[in-house]
Amino acid sequence: MNQPEILKPLKTWSHLATRRRKPSEYEIVSTNLHYTTDRPDAPFELDPNFGMAQWFKQNRNASPLKHADWNAFRDPDEIVYRTYNMLQDGQETYVLGLFDQFSARGHDAMLERTWAGSLARLYTPGRYLFHALQMGSAYLCQIAPASTMSNCAAYQGADSLRWLTHTAYRTAELAKTFGDIGFGQDERRYWETDPAWQGFRELIEKALVAWDWAESFTALNLITRPAVEEAVLRGLGQAARHNGDTLLGLLTDAQLADTQRHRRWAGALVKLALEQEGNREVLAGWVSKWEPLADAAIDAYCAALPDAPAVCAQAREATRAFRASIGL
Amino acid sequence: MALLERNEWYDIARNTNWTPTHVTEAELFPDVMTGAKGVPVEKWEVYDEPYKTSYPEYVRIQREKDAGAYSVKAALERSRMFEDADPGWVSILKAHYGAIALGEYAAMSAEARMARFGRAPGMRNMATFGMLDENRHAQLQLYFPHEHCSKDRQFDWAHKAYHSNEWGAIAARHTFDDLFMARSATDIAVMLTFAFETGFTNMQFLGLAADAAEAGDFTFASLISSIQTDESRHAQIGGPALQVMIANGRKEEAQKLVDVGIARAWRLFSLLTGTSMDYATPLEHRKQSFKEFMLEWIVGQFERTLIDLGLDLPWYWNQMIAEFDYQHHAYQMGIWFWRPTLWWNPAAGMTPDCRDWLEEKYPGWNDSFGKVWDVIIDNLLAGRHELTLPETLPMICNMSQLPICAVPGNGWNVKDYPLDYQGRTYHFNSEIDRWVFQQDPARYRDHMSLVDRFLAGQIQPPNLMGALQYMNLAPGEIGDDAHKYAWAEAYRNNPYQKKAA
Numbered sequence: 092m093n094q095p096e097i098l099k100p101l102k103t104w105s106h107l108a109t110r111r112r113k114p115s116e117y118e119i120v121s122t123n124l125h126y127t128t129d130r131p132d133a134p135f136e137l138d139p140n141f142g143m144a145q146w147f148k149q150n151r152n153a154s155p156l157k158h159a160d161w162n163a164f165r166d167p168d169e170i171v172y173r174t175y176n177m178l179q180d181g182q183e184t185y186v187l188g189l190f191d192q193f194s195a196r197g198h199d200a201m202l203e204r205t206w207a208g209s210l211a212r213l214y215t216p217g218r219y220l221f222h223a224l225q226m227g228s229a230y231l232c233q234i235a236p237a238s239t240m241s242n243c244a245a246y247q248g249a250d251s252l253r254w255l256t257h258t259a260y261r262t263a264e265l266a267k268t269f270g271d272i273g274f275g276q277d278e279r280r281y282w283e284t285d286p287a288w289q290g291f292r293e294l295i296e297k298a299l300v301a302w303d304w305a306e307s308f309t310a311l312n313l314i315t316r317p318a319v320e321e322a323v324l325r326g327l328g329q330a331a332r333h334n335g336d337t338l339l340g341l342l343t344d345a346q347l348a349d350t351q352r353h354r355r356w357a358g359a360l361v362k363l364a365l366e367q368e369g370n371r372e373v374l375a376g377w378v379s380k381w382e383p384l385a386d387a388a389i390d391a392y393c394a395a396l397p398d399a400p401a402v403c404a405q406a407r408e409a410t411r412a413f414r415a416s417i418g419l
Numbered sequence: 420m421a422l423l424e425r426n427e428w429y430d431i432a433r434n435t436n437w438t439p440t441h442v443t444e445a446e447l448f449p450d451v452m453t454g455a456k457g458v459p460v461e462k463w464e465v466y467d468e469p470y471k472t473s474y475p476e477y478v479r480i481q482r483e484k485d486a487g488a489y490s491v492k493a494a495l496e497r498s499r500m501f502e503d504a505d506p507g508w509v510s511i512l513k514a515h516y517g518a519i520a521l522g523e524y525a526a527m528s529a530e531a532r533m534a535r536f537g538r539a540p541g542m543r544n545m546a547t548f549g550m551l552d553e554n555r556h557a558q559l560q561l562y563f564p565h566e567h568c569s570k571d572r573q574f575d576w577a578h579k580a581y582h583s584n585e586w587g588a589i590a591a592r593h594t595f596d597d598l599f600m601a602r603s604a605t606d607i608a609v610m611l612t613f614a615f616e617t618g619f620t621n622m623q624f625l626g627l628a629a630d631a632a633e634a635g636d637f638t639f640a641s642l643i644s645s646i647q648t649d650e651s652r653h654a655q656i657g658g659p660a661l662q663v664m665i666a667n668g669r670k671e672e673a674q675k676l677v678d679v680g681i682a683r684a685w686r687l688f689s690l691l692t693g694t695s696m697d698y699a700t701p702l703e704h705r706k707q708s709f710k711e712f713m714l715e716w717i718v719g720q721f722e723r724t725l726i727d728l729g730l731d732l733p734w735y736w737n738q739m740i741a742e743f744d745y746q747h748h749a750y751q752m753g754i755w756f757w758r759p760t761l762w763w764n765p766a767a768g769m770t771p772d773c774r775d776w777l778e779e780k781y782p783g784w785n786d787s788f789g790k791v792w793d794v795i796i797d798n799l800l801a802g803r804h805e806l807t808l809p810e811t812l813p814m815i816c817n818m819s820q821l822p823i824c825a826v827p828g829n830g831w832n833v834k835d836y837p838l839d840y841q842g843r844t845y846h847f848n849s850e851i852d853r854w855v856f857q858q859d860p861a862r863y864r865d866h867m868s869l870v871d872r873f874l875a876g877q878i879q880p881p882n883l884m885g886a887l888q889y890m891n892l893a894p895g896e897i898g899d900d901a902h903k904y905a906w907a908e909a910y911r912n913n914p915y916q917k918k919a920a
Binding site: 096097098099100101102103104105106116119120121123124125126127129134135136137138139140141142143144146171172173175176177179180183186187190191194195218219222225226227229230232233238241242244245246248249252253255256259260262263264275279282283292293296297299 | 421431432452548550
């Protein structure tokens with residue numbers, strides 16, 4: 092019988108050791124961490140076919156978007172946990188600084204009452220939408236076929252909680268100046284019934300139940316998020332500046348910095364997928380399925396924005412430009 | 420005016436449930452993923468997490484914590500801890516990283532499940548932080564051992580273990596998949612954060628950090644304490660979920676989840692922590708026996724937590740306490756005897772002083788387990804090394820995936836607890852393991868233990884060599900005695916004499 096060779100220590104994990112260069116901290120701590128993808132027929136070390144196993148076999152392993160090695164995916168920003176916190180602690184220091192400075196100069200008291208009404212209707216109900224995005228990223232985190240994707244989704248989910256937190260903060264603060272127009276009270280009613288929000292609500296409710304991991308990624312990261320970012324962050328920010336609300340404009344700009352990061356890794360994931368023949372058609376099919384819902388959401392929301400007539404067309408165009416920029 | 424206090428806006432940030440109309444509630448929160456146990460959504464909305472934090476606080480505090488943990492590592496990088504530490508301690512590190520790092524990463528997926536499918540917004544927000552915490556714990560516990568890869572091939576297993584069919588890795592996956600990875604959000608809140616983290620890992624990490632400091636491994640001590648501060652926060656997700664279930668007439672369901680969770684956690688815990696504390700930890704660094712530790716923390720503290728929540732003690736509580744006396748001793752024999760099948764070098768923990776200590780902590784140890792070690796020692800001293808090594812696989816429990824074992828020698832109580840279910844006979848280590856299976860057979864039914872795979876011809880050639888290949892273990896990384904058998908020399912011409920009582 093052949094004697095097996097005696098293994099020697101390596102400079103890094105054996106799965107990274109065949110390459111010729113030293114792995115980065117990002118690669119050491121982020122790559123190939125999902126053991127549940129090792130055996131396609133049995134995701135868990137349990138019965139291969141009970142309910143949860145079926146869920147993963149169907150929605151992750153049997154996705155129509157195929158690739159021989161999803162673990163090849165890399166976050167272009169190479170964010171790891173500790174750099175995420177450094178980055179976002181700095182960003183939060185900036186945002187809290189804005190809140191503090193604008194509060195000190197009596198910003199809210201200088202807002203027009205009609206604009207405050209617009210905020211109660213078009214801004215503060217956004218916390219439901221941001222929270223839904225947070226939930227959507229948490230789903231991708233647990234269902235993605237590569238740990239490098241799950242990590243991006245985890246940080247993205249936290250970013251969405253960040254936006255929700257800013258919104259809750261401002262809701263409470265605005266209620267101090269405008270105690271009688273429903274801040275902190277009426278958001279759920281606006282979110283569930285106001286025509287401005289119904290397109291986004293339909294889009295996100297449906298996107299949240301797109302269980303196939305890749306369709307979920309497409310519906311959320313390539314369709315829903317860009318629509319939210321262009322309408323509810325950029326569009327609203329523009330309307331805010333046109334109504335003397337400098338704070339909200341700066342706040343949405345700060346939030347948009349997160350979206351740049353999200354779009355970079357979403358683009359990298361699409362690029363990886365497009366290496367494989369047949370995937371372009373799969374992605375295109377999903378884009379054409381979801382895009383009309385996003386367009387309707389943008390239209391309904393932007394039509395309600397005061398003093399920002401161009402936003403609607405700009406937002407639709409920007410979402411398409413993003414998709415075009417990543418090859419779709 | 421200045422910045423608002425957190426409590427002025429916190430409730431708004433966790434008021435995010437809405438009534439969907441384009442999909443149904445049942446579609447948005449499917450039972451397989453949510454597991455709400457029939458408690459309606461409005462009842463879940465009273466959920467109130469006891470430990471509150473917010474996004475800006477989280478990123479600030481976590482940045483500071485990481486700065487601390489990584490700077491301790493950097494400062495001690497040139498220390499000779501690794502070279503100078505007792506080999507038993509290094510073995511604990513290898514076993515720990517291999518068994519834990521990717522398990523922590525799996526826990527990120529479980530936290531993500533609560534963040535998506537938890538029925539209460541407060542639970543979803545806290546689980547979002549929990550998801551980040553577990554991401555942190557996986558990354559720290561990969562980054563720290565990685566520096567040792569170039570010195571010792573066994574450290575590769577910090578990353579590799581979960582991707583292998585090594586038996587301990589199979590047991591760890593089976594346990595963690597059952598406790599959280601393949602559970603609904605509600606089950607995870609109870610089984611992962613309450614039963615496992617509140618009950619077991621919190622104290623495991625406290626104990627381990629103390630042991631590390633005692634062993635002079637300050638890098639590991641600071642790492643583990645830092646992780647523990649996260650655990651003690653997100654472990655609190657489960658308590659209020661249990662309260663909601665109990666308040667809505669679901670005590671029986673809640674109790675069952677807790678009982679299954681503790682049963683599964685206990686088995687793996689006795690394997691890893693029991694053997695570390697009573698054998699691998701050098702004698703001079705031992706503060707408490709594993710049994711004393713369990714009695715203090717599980718029986719003393721966790722028992723009270725269960726009662727305070729309105730739960731009962733698991734039906735098997737006395738049986739589990741009885742196992743504190745022997746189960747981990749049996750696992751230690753298994754670990755040491757089957758040492759080529761490990762990714763670390765087990766310490767025997769078998770000097771005469773160790774045996775005195777074991778006798779003191781576990782009266783009767785020398786007449787039961789000690790007798791088996793006597794035979795091993797005789798064989799080692801007589802140069803019959805091959806008789807101290809395995810040729811076959813042990814009987815394996817179809818629940819714990821660990822050898823079926825108990826007390827040898829005087830007081831022999833090793834027994835199989837079989838179960839015939841749908842034409843297959845399953846084997847269990849105890850009434851407790853069998854009971855877990857019976858609670859939800861569909862979860863476990865078609866899983867094959869390592870021995871089942873061996874008997875089905877999946878392991879070729881059907882001998883130890885084939886088994887090692889199947890486990891992805893090769894010379895250069897397979898386990899051997901941590902101290903190169905030096906401890907056995909103490910018995911040459913000097914058989915162990917039990918100290919007079």
